[in-house]
Amino acid sequence: MSTIEDAVRSFLGQFVSDPDVEGDHDLFSSGMVNSLFAMQLVLFVEKQYGITVANEDLDYENFKSVNAIVGFIQSKQ
Amino acid sequence: MDFDLTTEQSRAKSEFRQWVEQCVVPVADANDNREQTPPELIAEIAANGYLGALVAKEYGGRGMDALTWGLLCEEVGRGSASLLSLLTVHGMVIQSLAKWGTLAQRERWLPKLATGATVGAFGLTEPNIGSDAKNIESTAVLQADGTYLLNAEKRWISFGASADLVLVIAKVGDKATAFLVERGMPGFSIEPIRGMLGFRSANIARLLMRDVIIPAQNIVGKVGFGFSHIAGTALDHGRYCVGWGCVGLAQAALDAALSYSGERYQFEVTLNKHQLIQEMLAEMIVNVKAARMLNYHAAFLKDRGDPSLIMETSMAKYFASRVASQAANAAVQIHGANGCSSDYPVQRYFRDAKIMEIIEGSNQMQQIIIAKSGYQQHLVNKRAARRSAAEGEGR
Ligand SMILES: Cc1cc2nc3c(=O)[nH]c(=O)nc-3n(C[C@H](O)[C@H](O)[C@H](O)COP(=O)(O)OP(=O)(O)OC[C@H]3O[C@@H](n4cnc5c(N)ncnc54)[C@H](O)[C@@H]3O)c2cc1C
Numbered sequence: 001m002s003t004i005e006d007a008v009r010s011f012l013g014q015f016v017s018d019p020d021v022e023g024d025h026d027l028f029s030s031g032m033v034n035s036l037f038a039m040q041l042v043l044f045v046e047k048q049y050g051i052t053v054a055n056e057d058l059d060y061e062n063f064k065s066v067n068a069i070v071g072f073i074q075s076k077q
Numbered sequence: 078m079d080f081d082l083t084t085e086q087s088r089a090k091s092e093f094r095q096w097v098e099q100c101v102v103p104v105a106d107a108n109d110n111r112e113q114t115p116p117e118l119i120a121e122i123a124a125n126g127y128l129g130a131l132v133a134k135e136y137g138g139r140g141m142d143a144l145t146w147g148l149l150c151e152e153v154g155r156g157s158a159s160l161l162s163l164l165t166v167h168g169m170v171i172q173s174l175a176k177w178g179t180l181a182q183r184e185r186w187l188p189k190l191a192t193g194a195t196v197g198a199f200g201l202t203e204p205n206i207g208s209d210a211k212n213i214e215s216t217a218v219l220q221a222d223g224t225y226l227l228n229a230e231k232r233w234i235s236f237g238a239s240a241d242l243v244l245v246i247a248k249v250g251d252k253a254t255a256f257l258v259e260r261g262m263p264g265f266s267i268e269p270i271r272g273m274l275g276f277r278s279a280n281i282a283r284l285l286m287r288d289v290i291i292p293a294q295n296i297v298g299k300v301g302f303g304f305s306h307i308a309g310t311a312l313d314h315g316r317y318c319v320g321w322g323c324v325g326l327a328q329a330a331l332d333a334a335l336s337y338s339g340e341r342y343q344f345e346v347t348l349n350k351h352q353l354i355q356e357m358l359a360e361m362i363v364n365v366k367a368a369r370m371l372n373y374h375a376a377f378l379k380d381r382g383d384p385s386l387i388m389e390t391s392m393a394k395y396f397a398s399r400v401a402s403q404a405a406n407a408a409v410q411i412h413g414a415n416g417c418s419s420d421y422p423v424q425r426y427f428r429d430a431k432i433m434e435i436i437e438g439s440n441q442m443q444q445i446i447i448a449k450s451g452y453q454q455h456l457v458n459k460r461a462a463r464r465s466a467a468e469g470e471g472r
Contacts, residue, residue, distance in 0.1 A: 011384070014457055035211065036387050036446065038305035039313060043384040055179050058299040058306060 004070050011044050012066065023067040051076045078377050089145050093152035096125060101156030108278035109425050112271050114159060119239060123193025127164065131171050136187035143379035147321040147372055154322025155329045158429035159278040161322040162235040168318060169311035170197030170244045173255065176310050177298040186242065198240035199311055200231035200284055208442050211304055215247035217254060223293050227256060229286040237282030238269040244311065246303045253304035257295040264289040275428035313387055315437040316394040317375060323397035323433050324369045330408035330426045331361045338411050348411060357407040365404065368397040388450050395443035398433040405430040
Protein backbone atom coordinates (compact mmCIF):
# COMPACT_ATOMS: atom_id res chain seq x y z
CA MET A 1 0.00 0.00 0.00
CA SER A 2 1.36 3.41 -0.87
CA THR A 3 1.83 5.89 1.95
CA ILE A 4 -0.60 8.33 0.32
CA GLU A 5 -3.25 5.62 0.26
CA ASP A 6 -2.52 4.84 3.93
CA ALA A 7 -3.01 8.48 4.82
CA VAL A 8 -6.20 8.80 2.77
CA ARG A 9 -7.68 5.66 4.34
CA SER A 10 -6.72 6.77 7.79
CA PHE A 11 -8.38 10.15 7.15
CA LEU A 12 -11.45 8.41 5.72
CA GLY A 13 -11.58 6.23 8.83
CA GLN A 14 -12.58 9.30 10.84
CA PHE A 15 -15.80 9.59 8.85
CA VAL A 16 -16.94 6.13 7.74
CA SER A 17 -17.32 2.84 9.55
CA ASP A 18 -15.48 0.90 6.86
CA PRO A 19 -12.35 2.72 5.66
CA ASP A 20 -11.11 -0.51 4.03
CA VAL A 21 -13.55 -0.20 1.14
CA GLU A 22 -12.49 -1.16 -2.39
CA GLY A 23 -10.22 1.47 -3.92
CA ASP A 24 -12.78 2.27 -6.62
CA HIS A 25 -15.84 2.30 -4.36
CA ASP A 26 -17.79 5.54 -4.90
CA LEU A 27 -17.82 7.26 -1.52
CA PHE A 28 -20.38 9.91 -2.41
CA SER A 29 -23.00 8.10 -4.47
CA SER A 30 -23.01 5.20 -1.99
CA GLY A 31 -23.99 7.69 0.75
CA MET A 32 -21.04 6.65 2.95
CA VAL A 33 -20.13 10.24 3.74
CA ASN A 34 -22.21 13.26 4.76
CA SER A 35 -22.43 16.70 3.18
CA LEU A 36 -19.60 18.08 5.30
CA PHE A 37 -17.13 15.47 4.09
CA ALA A 38 -16.43 17.20 0.76
CA MET A 39 -14.93 20.24 2.47
CA GLN A 40 -13.20 18.15 5.14
CA LEU A 41 -11.51 16.25 2.32
CA VAL A 42 -10.42 19.47 0.62
CA LEU A 43 -8.88 20.69 3.89
CA PHE A 44 -7.16 17.34 4.45
CA VAL A 45 -5.57 17.28 1.00
CA GLU A 46 -4.48 20.90 1.31
CA LYS A 47 -3.02 20.63 4.79
CA GLN A 48 -1.42 17.22 4.48
CA TYR A 49 0.14 17.73 1.05
CA GLY A 50 0.51 21.50 0.75
CA ILE A 51 -1.73 21.48 -2.32
CA THR A 52 -4.27 24.19 -3.13
CA VAL A 53 -7.54 22.76 -4.38
CA ALA A 54 -9.10 25.39 -6.62
CA ASN A 55 -11.86 25.97 -9.16
CA GLU A 56 -10.22 23.94 -11.93
CA ASP A 57 -9.88 20.90 -9.63
CA LEU A 58 -13.63 20.66 -9.03
CA ASP A 59 -14.10 17.44 -10.91
CA TYR A 60 -15.96 14.53 -9.36
CA GLU A 61 -13.32 12.20 -10.82
CA ASN A 62 -10.76 13.75 -8.44
CA PHE A 63 -12.63 12.92 -5.23
CA LYS A 64 -15.08 10.09 -5.75
CA SER A 65 -13.05 7.14 -4.39
CA VAL A 66 -9.88 6.31 -2.49
CA ASN A 67 -8.06 5.64 -5.78
CA ALA A 68 -9.33 8.91 -7.26
CA ILE A 69 -8.16 10.92 -4.27
CA VAL A 70 -4.74 9.24 -4.29
CA GLY A 71 -4.43 9.88 -8.05
CA PHE A 72 -5.42 13.51 -7.60
CA ILE A 73 -2.83 14.08 -4.87
CA GLN A 74 -0.13 12.42 -6.99
CA SER A 75 -1.03 14.53 -10.02
CA LYS A 76 -0.67 17.70 -7.96
CA GLN A 77 2.69 16.83 -6.42
CA MET B 78 -3.03 26.23 21.91
CA ASP B 79 -2.07 29.78 22.83
CA PHE B 80 -4.84 31.92 24.29
CA ASP B 81 -2.76 35.10 24.40
CA LEU B 82 -3.62 37.64 21.76
CA THR B 83 -0.72 39.12 19.82
CA THR B 84 -0.15 42.87 20.19
CA GLU B 85 -1.84 43.39 16.84
CA GLN B 86 -4.84 41.26 17.80
CA SER B 87 -5.20 43.12 21.11
CA ARG B 88 -5.03 46.43 19.29
CA ALA B 89 -7.61 45.24 16.78
CA LYS B 90 -9.93 44.07 19.57
CA SER B 91 -9.82 47.51 21.25
CA GLU B 92 -10.43 49.18 17.89
CA PHE B 93 -13.50 46.97 17.27
CA ARG B 94 -14.82 47.52 20.78
CA GLN B 95 -14.47 51.27 20.53
CA TRP B 96 -16.20 51.39 17.17
CA VAL B 97 -19.08 49.21 18.37
CA GLU B 98 -19.49 51.35 21.51
CA GLN B 99 -19.51 54.58 19.53
CA CYS B 100 -21.36 53.64 16.35
CA VAL B 101 -23.39 50.46 16.90
CA VAL B 102 -24.66 50.30 20.49
CA PRO B 103 -26.26 53.79 20.44
CA VAL B 104 -28.34 53.04 17.32
CA ALA B 105 -29.02 49.30 17.67
CA ASP B 106 -32.41 49.61 19.40
CA ALA B 107 -33.59 52.38 17.10
CA ASN B 108 -32.66 50.35 14.01
CA ASP B 109 -34.40 47.34 15.53
CA ASN B 110 -37.57 49.42 16.03
CA ARG B 111 -37.35 50.85 12.55
CA GLU B 112 -36.64 47.36 11.14
CA GLN B 113 -33.81 48.65 9.04
CA THR B 114 -30.07 49.09 8.98
CA PRO B 115 -29.69 52.39 7.15
CA PRO B 116 -27.25 52.66 4.23
CA GLU B 117 -25.18 55.15 6.27
CA LEU B 118 -24.33 52.48 8.83
CA ILE B 119 -23.41 50.04 6.07
CA ALA B 120 -21.20 52.77 4.59
CA GLU B 121 -19.61 53.33 7.98
CA ILE B 122 -18.84 49.67 8.62
CA ALA B 123 -17.40 49.55 5.11
CA ALA B 124 -15.30 52.68 5.64
CA ASN B 125 -13.61 50.94 8.59
CA GLY B 126 -12.58 48.12 6.30
CA TYR B 127 -14.74 45.62 8.19
CA LEU B 128 -16.64 44.48 5.11
CA GLY B 129 -13.27 43.74 3.54
CA ALA B 130 -11.88 42.13 6.67
CA LEU B 131 -11.53 38.74 4.99
CA VAL B 132 -10.45 39.93 1.55
CA ALA B 133 -6.74 39.47 0.88
CA LYS B 134 -4.64 42.64 0.95
CA GLU B 135 -3.79 42.21 -2.74
CA TYR B 136 -7.48 42.80 -3.50
CA GLY B 137 -7.73 45.80 -1.18
CA GLY B 138 -9.00 44.02 1.93
CA ARG B 139 -7.62 43.82 5.46
CA GLY B 140 -6.65 40.17 5.15
CA MET B 141 -7.52 39.36 8.77
CA ASP B 142 -6.50 36.07 10.37
CA ALA B 143 -9.30 33.85 11.66
CA LEU B 144 -8.95 34.89 15.30
CA THR B 145 -8.96 38.64 14.57
CA TRP B 146 -12.02 38.13 12.40
CA GLY B 147 -13.66 36.18 15.24
CA LEU B 148 -12.94 39.04 17.64
CA LEU B 149 -14.61 41.46 15.20
CA CYS B 150 -17.67 39.21 14.98
CA GLU B 151 -17.81 38.97 18.77
CA GLU B 152 -17.72 42.73 19.21
CA VAL B 153 -20.27 43.43 16.47
CA GLY B 154 -22.48 40.64 17.84
CA ARG B 155 -22.30 42.34 21.24
CA GLY B 156 -23.66 45.53 19.69
CA SER B 157 -26.19 44.22 17.18
CA ALA B 158 -26.93 40.72 15.97
CA SER B 159 -28.59 42.20 12.89
CA LEU B 160 -25.44 44.05 11.92
CA LEU B 161 -23.41 40.92 12.61
CA SER B 162 -25.48 39.18 9.96
CA LEU B 163 -24.17 41.67 7.39
CA LEU B 164 -20.63 40.55 8.22
CA THR B 165 -21.83 36.94 8.04
CA VAL B 166 -23.51 36.93 4.65
CA HIS B 167 -21.17 39.41 2.98
CA GLY B 168 -18.29 37.25 4.23
CA MET B 169 -19.99 34.12 2.87
CA VAL B 170 -19.82 35.58 -0.62
CA ILE B 171 -16.22 36.71 -0.14
CA GLN B 172 -15.05 33.34 1.18
CA SER B 173 -16.79 31.44 -1.60
CA LEU B 174 -15.25 33.63 -4.29
CA ALA B 175 -11.81 33.71 -2.68
CA LYS B 176 -11.74 29.91 -2.48
CA TRP B 177 -13.65 28.79 -5.57
CA GLY B 178 -13.91 31.83 -7.86
CA THR B 179 -12.04 32.02 -11.15
CA LEU B 180 -9.27 34.60 -11.42
CA ALA B 181 -11.63 36.82 -13.44
CA GLN B 182 -14.35 36.56 -10.76
CA ARG B 183 -11.90 37.30 -7.98
CA GLU B 184 -10.48 40.30 -9.82
CA ARG B 185 -13.90 41.63 -10.67
CA TRP B 186 -15.66 41.22 -7.34
CA LEU B 187 -13.23 41.03 -4.44
CA PRO B 188 -12.02 44.66 -4.65
CA LYS B 189 -15.65 45.88 -4.70
CA LEU B 190 -16.69 43.56 -1.87
CA ALA B 191 -13.65 44.77 0.11
CA THR B 192 -14.72 48.42 -0.03
CA GLY B 193 -18.42 47.69 0.34
CA ALA B 194 -19.11 49.21 -3.10
CA THR B 195 -20.76 45.83 -3.63
CA VAL B 196 -22.76 44.31 -0.77
CA GLY B 197 -23.11 40.53 -0.85
CA ALA B 198 -25.85 38.17 0.34
CA PHE B 199 -26.37 34.41 0.35
CA GLY B 200 -29.50 32.76 -1.03
CA LEU B 201 -30.08 29.12 -0.16
CA THR B 202 -33.37 28.89 1.78
CA GLU B 203 -36.68 28.66 -0.10
CA PRO B 204 -40.35 28.67 0.89
CA ASN B 205 -40.50 24.85 0.83
CA ILE B 206 -36.91 24.02 1.73
CA GLY B 207 -34.81 25.03 4.74
CA SER B 208 -32.84 22.39 6.64
CA ASP B 209 -33.17 19.86 3.84
CA ALA B 210 -31.08 22.15 1.64
CA LYS B 211 -29.99 19.43 -0.77
CA ASN B 212 -33.56 19.32 -2.08
CA ILE B 213 -33.90 22.94 -3.17
CA GLU B 214 -36.42 23.57 -5.93
CA SER B 215 -34.76 26.52 -7.71
CA THR B 216 -33.72 25.62 -11.22
CA ALA B 217 -31.24 26.84 -13.80
CA VAL B 218 -31.49 25.51 -17.33
CA LEU B 219 -28.59 25.61 -19.77
CA GLN B 220 -29.59 27.39 -22.97
CA ALA B 221 -28.32 26.95 -26.50
CA ASP B 222 -26.22 30.14 -26.24
CA GLY B 223 -24.40 28.87 -23.14
CA THR B 224 -26.28 31.06 -20.63
CA TYR B 225 -28.51 29.71 -17.85
CA LEU B 226 -32.18 30.50 -17.31
CA LEU B 227 -32.65 30.87 -13.55
CA ASN B 228 -35.98 30.49 -11.78
CA ALA B 229 -35.77 30.75 -8.03
CA GLU B 230 -37.49 32.03 -4.94
CA LYS B 231 -35.27 32.60 -1.93
CA ARG B 232 -36.69 33.53 1.46
CA TRP B 233 -35.39 35.09 4.67
CA ILE B 234 -32.29 36.43 2.95
CA SER B 235 -30.29 38.58 5.38
CA PHE B 236 -29.35 41.90 3.81
CA GLY B 237 -31.14 40.71 0.70
CA ALA B 238 -32.80 44.12 0.57
CA SER B 239 -29.39 45.83 0.42
CA ALA B 240 -27.46 43.34 -1.66
CA ASP B 241 -25.87 44.09 -5.01
CA LEU B 242 -24.62 40.55 -5.49
CA VAL B 243 -26.31 37.38 -4.28
CA LEU B 244 -24.76 33.94 -4.26
CA VAL B 245 -27.77 31.79 -5.19
CA ILE B 246 -27.84 28.02 -5.06
CA ALA B 247 -30.04 26.38 -7.72
CA LYS B 248 -30.15 23.06 -9.50
CA VAL B 249 -29.01 22.38 -13.04
CA GLY B 250 -30.85 19.11 -13.64
CA ASP B 251 -30.12 17.34 -10.35
CA LYS B 252 -26.81 19.14 -9.80
CA ALA B 253 -26.65 21.91 -7.20
CA THR B 254 -24.82 24.91 -8.60
CA ALA B 255 -23.85 28.34 -7.25
CA PHE B 256 -24.67 31.41 -9.32
CA LEU B 257 -23.79 35.06 -8.86
CA VAL B 258 -26.98 37.02 -9.36
CA GLU B 259 -26.50 40.76 -9.80
CA ARG B 260 -28.96 43.44 -8.73
CA GLY B 261 -30.59 44.90 -11.82
CA MET B 262 -30.54 41.70 -13.86
CA PRO B 263 -33.88 41.56 -15.70
CA GLY B 264 -36.35 39.29 -13.88
CA PHE B 265 -34.64 39.67 -10.48
CA SER B 266 -36.77 41.38 -7.85
CA ILE B 267 -36.35 42.00 -4.14
CA GLU B 268 -39.15 42.30 -1.56
CA PRO B 269 -38.25 43.39 1.97
CA ILE B 270 -39.70 41.25 4.78
CA ARG B 271 -40.96 43.02 7.90
CA GLY B 272 -42.31 41.90 11.24
CA MET B 273 -39.59 39.37 12.14
CA LEU B 274 -39.13 38.26 15.77
CA GLY B 275 -35.42 39.04 15.76
CA PHE B 276 -32.75 40.26 13.34
CA ARG B 277 -35.28 43.00 12.67
CA SER B 278 -32.71 45.38 11.21
CA ALA B 279 -31.04 42.70 9.06
CA ASN B 280 -32.76 44.07 5.94
CA ILE B 281 -34.24 40.63 5.32
CA ALA B 282 -35.85 40.01 1.96
CA ARG B 283 -37.57 37.58 -0.32
CA LEU B 284 -35.72 37.31 -3.62
CA LEU B 285 -37.54 36.36 -6.78
CA MET B 286 -35.79 35.30 -9.95
CA ARG B 287 -38.10 34.79 -12.91
CA ASP B 288 -36.37 33.71 -16.12
CA VAL B 289 -33.20 35.56 -15.18
CA ILE B 290 -30.48 35.02 -17.79
CA ILE B 291 -27.21 34.24 -16.05
CA PRO B 292 -23.99 34.15 -18.05
CA ALA B 293 -21.91 31.00 -17.55
CA GLN B 294 -19.08 33.09 -16.13
CA ASN B 295 -21.34 33.83 -13.13
CA ILE B 296 -21.17 30.22 -11.97
CA VAL B 297 -18.97 29.91 -8.88
CA GLY B 298 -17.05 26.64 -8.90
CA LYS B 299 -18.54 24.09 -11.25
CA VAL B 300 -21.97 22.69 -12.00
CA GLY B 301 -22.71 20.06 -9.35
CA PHE B 302 -20.43 21.56 -6.68
CA GLY B 303 -22.77 24.31 -5.51
CA PHE B 304 -23.88 22.58 -2.35
CA SER B 305 -20.95 20.38 -1.34
CA HIS B 306 -18.15 22.88 -1.93
CA ILE B 307 -19.45 26.40 -2.48
CA ALA B 308 -22.32 26.42 0.04
CA GLY B 309 -20.08 24.15 2.16
CA THR B 310 -17.43 26.88 2.29
CA ALA B 311 -20.00 29.63 2.81
CA LEU B 312 -21.86 27.83 5.60
CA ASP B 313 -18.69 26.91 7.46
CA HIS B 314 -17.79 30.58 7.41
CA GLY B 315 -21.34 31.47 8.46
CA ARG B 316 -21.27 29.12 11.44
CA TYR B 317 -17.89 30.48 12.51
CA CYS B 318 -19.11 34.06 12.34
CA VAL B 319 -22.38 33.30 14.13
CA GLY B 320 -20.56 31.28 16.82
CA TRP B 321 -18.43 34.30 17.68
CA GLY B 322 -21.38 36.67 17.34
CA CYS B 323 -23.28 34.57 19.88
CA VAL B 324 -20.43 34.97 22.35
CA GLY B 325 -20.79 38.74 21.88
CA LEU B 326 -24.56 38.59 22.29
CA ALA B 327 -24.27 36.46 25.42
CA GLN B 328 -21.64 38.85 26.80
CA ALA B 329 -23.97 41.79 26.19
CA ALA B 330 -26.76 39.98 28.07
CA LEU B 331 -24.37 39.17 30.92
CA ASP B 332 -23.07 42.75 31.13
CA ALA B 333 -26.64 44.06 31.24
CA ALA B 334 -27.58 41.53 33.94
CA LEU B 335 -24.52 42.36 36.06
CA SER B 336 -25.18 46.06 35.79
CA TYR B 337 -28.91 45.92 36.53
CA SER B 338 -28.66 43.41 39.36
CA GLY B 339 -26.03 45.57 41.04
CA GLU B 340 -28.28 48.65 41.02
CA ARG B 341 -31.83 47.45 41.50
CA TYR B 342 -33.01 47.04 45.09
CA GLN B 343 -35.64 44.56 46.18
CA PHE B 344 -36.13 43.44 49.79
CA GLU B 345 -33.68 46.20 50.77
CA VAL B 346 -30.66 44.72 49.04
CA THR B 347 -29.50 44.81 45.43
CA LEU B 348 -30.73 41.92 43.30
CA ASN B 349 -27.26 40.45 43.03
CA LYS B 350 -27.29 39.74 46.78
CA HIS B 351 -30.10 37.21 46.29
CA GLN B 352 -28.73 33.75 45.84
CA LEU B 353 -31.23 32.75 43.16
CA ILE B 354 -30.05 35.70 41.08
CA GLN B 355 -26.44 34.72 41.78
CA GLU B 356 -27.18 31.28 40.36
CA MET B 357 -28.30 32.85 37.09
CA LEU B 358 -25.29 35.14 36.99
CA ALA B 359 -22.86 32.30 37.72
CA GLU B 360 -24.37 30.17 34.95
CA MET B 361 -24.06 33.04 32.51
CA ILE B 362 -20.47 33.88 33.49
CA VAL B 363 -19.22 30.30 33.15
CA ASN B 364 -21.19 29.56 29.98
CA VAL B 365 -19.98 32.69 28.22
CA LYS B 366 -16.40 31.72 29.05
CA ALA B 367 -16.93 28.17 27.82
CA ALA B 368 -18.52 29.37 24.58
CA ARG B 369 -15.64 31.76 24.01
CA MET B 370 -13.14 28.93 24.54
CA LEU B 371 -14.86 26.73 21.94
CA ASN B 372 -14.68 29.61 19.48
CA TYR B 373 -11.00 30.19 20.27
CA HIS B 374 -10.42 26.54 19.53
CA ALA B 375 -12.25 26.82 16.22
CA ALA B 376 -10.14 29.90 15.38
CA PHE B 377 -6.94 28.04 16.21
CA LEU B 378 -7.92 25.18 13.87
CA LYS B 379 -9.08 27.58 11.15
CA ASP B 380 -5.80 29.45 11.13
CA ARG B 381 -4.05 26.08 10.67
CA GLY B 382 -6.47 24.82 8.01
CA ASP B 383 -7.11 21.69 10.06
CA PRO B 384 -9.93 19.48 8.65
CA SER B 385 -11.39 19.11 12.14
CA LEU B 386 -12.27 22.80 12.06
CA ILE B 387 -15.56 22.03 10.35
CA MET B 388 -16.97 19.90 13.19
CA GLU B 389 -15.39 22.05 15.89
CA THR B 390 -16.97 25.16 14.33
CA SER B 391 -20.34 23.41 14.26
CA MET B 392 -19.96 22.59 17.97
CA ALA B 393 -18.87 26.14 18.80
CA LYS B 394 -21.88 27.59 16.95
CA TYR B 395 -24.26 25.10 18.54
CA PHE B 396 -23.04 25.71 22.07
CA ALA B 397 -22.65 29.47 21.73
CA SER B 398 -26.15 29.92 20.30
CA ARG B 399 -27.64 27.98 23.21
CA VAL B 400 -25.60 30.02 25.66
CA ALA B 401 -26.73 33.25 23.99
CA SER B 402 -30.34 32.12 24.24
CA GLN B 403 -30.04 31.08 27.89
CA ALA B 404 -28.12 34.22 28.83
CA ALA B 405 -30.59 36.53 27.10
CA ASN B 406 -33.47 34.67 28.76
CA ALA B 407 -31.85 35.07 32.19
CA ALA B 408 -31.07 38.73 31.50
CA VAL B 409 -34.75 39.44 30.77
CA GLN B 410 -35.73 37.54 33.93
CA ILE B 411 -33.32 39.59 36.04
CA HIS B 412 -34.68 42.83 34.57
CA GLY B 413 -38.28 41.87 35.36
CA ALA B 414 -40.82 44.12 33.64
CA ASN B 415 -38.08 46.54 32.63
CA GLY B 416 -36.55 43.72 30.63
CA CYS B 417 -39.77 43.32 28.69
CA SER B 418 -39.86 46.97 27.73
CA SER B 419 -38.16 48.85 24.96
CA ASP B 420 -36.30 50.92 27.58
CA TYR B 421 -33.71 48.14 27.89
CA PRO B 422 -31.92 46.22 25.13
CA VAL B 423 -32.25 42.81 26.79
CA GLN B 424 -35.58 42.17 25.04
CA ARG B 425 -33.73 42.62 21.72
CA TYR B 426 -31.01 40.19 22.84
CA PHE B 427 -33.70 37.69 23.77
CA ARG B 428 -35.38 37.92 20.35
CA ASP B 429 -32.11 37.88 18.40
CA ALA B 430 -30.73 34.94 20.39
CA LYS B 431 -33.66 32.76 19.31
CA ILE B 432 -32.73 33.41 15.67
CA MET B 433 -29.17 32.28 16.36
CA GLU B 434 -30.52 28.80 17.18
CA ILE B 435 -32.19 28.58 13.77
CA ILE B 436 -29.78 30.09 11.23
CA GLU B 437 -26.66 28.57 9.63
CA GLY B 438 -28.00 25.10 10.34
CA SER B 439 -30.59 24.92 13.12
CA ASN B 440 -29.56 23.47 16.45
CA GLN B 441 -31.32 20.21 15.59
CA MET B 442 -29.19 19.94 12.44
CA GLN B 443 -26.05 20.61 14.50
CA GLN B 444 -27.12 17.99 17.06
CA ILE B 445 -27.55 15.41 14.32
CA ILE B 446 -24.09 15.93 12.83
CA ILE B 447 -22.38 16.30 16.22
CA ALA B 448 -23.91 13.06 17.52
CA LYS B 449 -22.99 11.17 14.33
CA SER B 450 -19.47 12.54 14.37
CA GLY B 451 -19.13 11.66 18.06
CA TYR B 452 -20.11 8.06 17.34
CA GLN B 453 -17.70 7.89 14.42
CA GLN B 454 -14.92 9.13 16.69
CA HIS B 455 -15.89 6.43 19.18
CA LEU B 456 -15.52 3.76 16.45
CA VAL B 457 -12.14 5.19 15.44
CA ASN B 458 -10.96 5.01 19.06
CA LYS B 459 -12.26 1.46 19.38
CA ARG B 460 -10.47 0.37 16.18
CA ALA B 461 -7.25 1.96 17.41
CA ALA B 462 -7.57 0.24 20.80
CA ARG B 463 -8.20 -3.13 19.09
CA ARG B 464 -5.19 -2.62 16.82
CA SER B 465 -2.86 -1.74 19.68
CA ALA B 466 -4.14 -4.72 21.73
CA ALA B 467 -3.44 -7.00 18.75
CA GLU B 468 0.03 -5.53 18.35
CA GLY B 469 0.61 -6.07 22.08
CA GLU B 470 -0.32 -9.75 21.74
CA GLY B 471 1.96 -10.14 18.73
CA ARG B 472 4.94 -8.88 20.66
C1 LIG C 1 -33.57 36.01 10.62
C2 LIG C 1 -33.21 34.97 9.63
C3 LIG C 1 -32.24 35.23 8.67
C4 LIG C 1 -31.94 34.27 7.69
N1 LIG C 1 -31.01 34.55 6.73
C5 LIG C 1 -30.82 33.66 5.71
C6 LIG C 1 -29.93 33.97 4.63
O1 LIG C 1 -29.30 35.04 4.61
N2 LIG C 1 -29.81 33.07 3.62
C7 LIG C 1 -30.49 31.88 3.62
O2 LIG C 1 -30.33 31.12 2.66
N3 LIG C 1 -31.31 31.55 4.64
C8 LIG C 1 -31.49 32.42 5.68
N4 LIG C 1 -32.35 32.10 6.71
C9 LIG C 1 -33.04 30.82 6.68
C10 LIG C 1 -32.45 29.81 7.65
O3 LIG C 1 -31.22 29.33 7.16
C11 LIG C 1 -33.47 28.69 7.82
O4 LIG C 1 -34.52 29.25 8.57
C12 LIG C 1 -32.93 27.45 8.49
O5 LIG C 1 -32.05 26.77 7.66
C13 LIG C 1 -34.05 26.49 8.90
O6 LIG C 1 -34.90 26.24 7.82
P1 LIG C 1 -36.48 26.45 7.96
O7 LIG C 1 -36.71 27.77 8.61
O8 LIG C 1 -37.07 26.24 6.63
O9 LIG C 1 -36.95 25.36 8.97
P2 LIG C 1 -37.27 23.80 8.64
O10 LIG C 1 -36.13 23.21 7.91
O11 LIG C 1 -38.61 23.70 8.05
O12 LIG C 1 -37.28 23.22 10.11
C14 LIG C 1 -38.30 23.56 11.06
C15 LIG C 1 -37.90 22.99 12.40
O13 LIG C 1 -37.78 21.58 12.30
C16 LIG C 1 -36.47 21.17 12.67
N5 LIG C 1 -36.06 20.04 11.82
C17 LIG C 1 -35.99 20.01 10.47
N6 LIG C 1 -35.53 18.81 10.06
C18 LIG C 1 -35.31 18.07 11.17
C19 LIG C 1 -34.80 16.76 11.42
N7 LIG C 1 -34.38 15.98 10.44
N8 LIG C 1 -34.71 16.35 12.70
C20 LIG C 1 -35.07 17.16 13.72
N9 LIG C 1 -35.56 18.41 13.56
C21 LIG C 1 -35.66 18.86 12.30
C22 LIG C 1 -35.59 22.39 12.48
O14 LIG C 1 -34.45 22.35 13.31
C23 LIG C 1 -36.52 23.49 12.87
O15 LIG C 1 -36.51 23.64 14.26
C24 LIG C 1 -32.62 33.04 7.71
C25 LIG C 1 -33.56 32.76 8.69
C26 LIG C 1 -33.88 33.72 9.64
C27 LIG C 1 -34.91 33.41 10.67
